[in-house]
Amino acid sequence: MSPVRRCSRTACRQPAVFTLTYVYADSTAVLGPLAAYVEPHCYDLCAMHAERLTAPRGWEVVRLPVETSGGGPGSDDLEALADAVREAARPPARREPDEAVGEGAETLRRGHLRVVRSDPGRGEPGPPRRPRD
Template sequence: MATLTYVYADSTAVLGPLATYAEPHCYDLCAEHAERLTAPRGWEVVRLATDSAPLRRSSDDLEALANAVREAARPQERGPRPVRGGDGDPTEAGRRGHLRVLRSPDN
C-alpha cells in the first residue's frame, strides 16, 4: 500500500509510504494500483521507497481491539435524573438515551 500526493506547482505525483494521518489531497492506493500508477502527460512520478513487507499483527493488537469493543458495549451506569417542577414534584417519569417520558400536568 502507498499514499499518492500531487504537487500541482511542480506537475509531480509523489507515491510514498502509507500516510499516518488523513490529508485532503492524499489518496491511499493498494499495492497493485500503486505499481501501475501513471501520471498525466507532462507530469513526473516520484516513487519514494516503501516497505513492501506485509504487516504482521501481534496478539497485543487483537487483545487491544477486543478490550475496546468490550468497553464500548458495556452499559452506562446512570439512573434517570428527575426534573423538578416549580412545586418540587418530579415531572420526568423516565429516561432512555436522549428520550424522556414526562408526566402529564393533570396527574
C-alpha cells in the first residue's frame, strides 16, 4: 500500500491534501487540512476537487485555512476540526427525573430499559401471596 493518500473521488489518482467532514446537525460541510489519519466518515480530496467543492442547497461550506509553509496540517487545525465534529454529534443533555418522583430507585439502565427496585421504606405491599391449602 502506498504511504501517499489519494483523493477519494472516483478515478482521481491525485494525492489528497484536504479532508472533508460533514456536520449533519448544522447542515455544514467542513473542508480543512489533511487529517493525520484516515477516518471512516471523512473524505480526502485533492486540491482540484477541494476547490470545486459545492454543498447542497441550504448547506454551508466552512473552509479552514491551510498552512502552506509547514510540512503538513497543524495540530491546532486538526484538533479544532475534530472538536467541532464531536460537539455537533453529541446528543443534547437529558434531564433525569428525581428518584422522589418515581415509585422506586433506579438501579441499572441499558439503553431505553431500566431496572427499578421498590423502596422498602414506603410500606408498599409486596406481591400477592397464594393462600395455602
